[in-house]
Amino acid sequence: MHFNIIDVAEKAGVSIATVSRVINGSDKVRTETRELVMAVVEKLQYVPNPSARGLILKRTEAIGLLLPDLHGEFFSEIIRGADNAVQSQGYHLIVSSSHNDPKEIEAALRFMRGRVDALIVMSPRVDSEILLANLPKSLPVVLLNCRTSNPHFDTIMTDGFGGAKEMTNYLLDLGHKQIAVITGSQSNIESQERLRGYRTAFTIRGMVPNKSIEFEGNFTQMSGYESVKEIFKLKNIPTAIFAFNDSMAIGAIKAIREEGYKIPSDISVCGFDDTPMAKYISPSLTSVHVPIPELGEMAIKRVFDRLQKRTKGAAAHIFVPTSLSIRNSCKKIMDVDISKREEVFNK
Amino acid sequence: MHFNIIDVAEKAGVSIATVSRVINGSDKVRTETRELVMAVVEKLQYVPNPSARGLILKRTEAIGLLLPDLHGEFFSEIIRGADNAVQSQGYHLIVSSSHNDPKEIEAALRFMRGRVDALIVMSPRVDSEILLANLPKSLPVVLLNCRTSNPHFDTIMTDGFGGAKEMTNYLLDLGHKQIAVITGSQSNIESQERLRGYRTAFTIRGMVPNKSIEFEGNFTQMSGYESVKEIFKLKNIPTAIFAFNDSMAIGAIKAIREEGYKIPSDISVCGFDDTPMAKYISPSLTSVHVPIPELGEMAIKRVFDRLQKRTKGAAAHIFVPTSLSIRNSCKKIMDVDISKREEVFNK
DNA sequence: GGAAATAATGTAAACGTTTACATTTCTGGT
């Protein structure tokens, strides 16, 4: 039961061209007629049909945001940052999430084609390289934390390597030597980067990271919890646990306490991402700070730059630095403590 | 640089009608020609233009989801449930969030018009009644936790009243009498419902709720934290604190500990929503369980029923019950304890 | 007052589909 431009034109006694001009604000149309038309528009509650508009204009005023399965606060913070940024430009966000395997992403991508003016893709799986290869090159695309050898796309990457290295260094400086990690899924490139950073921190000091205390999680609280249960089967309990996101750190903390250990006095724990939650749990969580909403915001900004041709030329590769948010979940190790549990795993 | 149906038709040596028929799977077209066409489609990577399609078909295969500002895990869980449900039907979700004031919602609504086949609206502000009144009645709309006197729309409401009442009862049964609440924004109808439930639990027992220990938060961790700081300025510290969502409960816990009190032995704390986080923090949080992803799922199901005309007739008003997830953050009050702090505020 | 310039408005094509209806091509029965 919607009116179209013809209805408006008839009721106002003008041509559809005039109505169109009024609607689009542009051009010179007599104030008198403009007001007349606007009155009719108002009365009829006329809203231009976006399909018809999109068909001829070839733009939709929407930006597509492709996310993997969303757990925890991370992705909603991304959405928040992105949505705020698009709205300031009168654009809108089309979010498609909850797909991890390339097949689903492809379906989502097909859906997006023609419905959005630009695309922000977050596909952290290693095997999505192929997929990323044949992303539509007809629209601006920004890759968020994706690995690709294709230099054609703008990318934004957080420094997972540097962040993990810094955190590991921090723990080493506190005197920890047996630092277990709980990683994300093996096929997740962010997790890979963080693992690389973790290991590098050791090797830089001439130590060798102990691969037997690297546990694979999947970024959920439960996987953090379960990994710790595994950790406690070890002969020598590590003195610190580095979870590769905050959710797993929280799961880890629960498990550690169930085993009767205190944090940080018995075991230090830290996370990654520094989600809003981190500073509120107890002990407040030491974490690698990632500017999450800003990530979404930056991606949107980039996309608008492309859209408005402010930025032409080669793809940009933005590297977002991380920092340490040091709180109360990690503690300098007591020599006494170590002696009870230390194992000679480094020279 | 995209091909259209005409390109495909030409390359395949058939008419566009035939191509269309092949694309849409329907109708009788010779297997031979079908394969021929499909081959061309494949080669040209042809994807039908959704605008053109939407224009003539008047459907978009997208469902709009309108959310308020998203904080914490609640809304991302809603999205998760909804997205999973739409994907199983080959549909997609257009999420628009981060707007609280009616003006913004209206803009989002205008944007949605013509872009979606149905709408799910979550607008928990009291003053959005007007807005809800002139929601498009040309499409199926499901209202999620919205108050409206308009019986025209399908609604899904969680039983905030019942949940809060039950939780308050539980606390009263544990012997608590001074139960502070930290509410959401005053203008939030869910918060109002919960408050009503809280008060009712008292009055049912012939007690009168102490309004001076009702604190207004805004569903963020920080507001929970700050409310507790206020609470500790009181002469008589309540023995229990009931936060109207889990995020605020977490903020509250932090503040309580900073004041040197233990949970639950000194003060009991409970939340609302039972987000995934709740069972992992420590002490694990007693909370009113709300089936969050299921809420999104139900809304989508309802919308599809309408879309496929399986459900005609009057609007349905679904009432989603809540339940108590009892964990370790609340404790039976010791008589000794109360005596130290009790105030005669009920008969 | 009237030509020239300018401003306002109108006309019609185009965007890329779907589908009712028209046409062509097959099939099988005589």
Add this chain to the structure above:
DNA sequence: ACCAGAAATGTAAACGTTTACATTATTTCC
């Protein structure tokens, strides 16, 4: 071999806009 009927394919209108270009109305200037 031919025809009826069925099956496959094609033609063209329709969906609701925008906009180049054409037309008409208004102003400006002598």
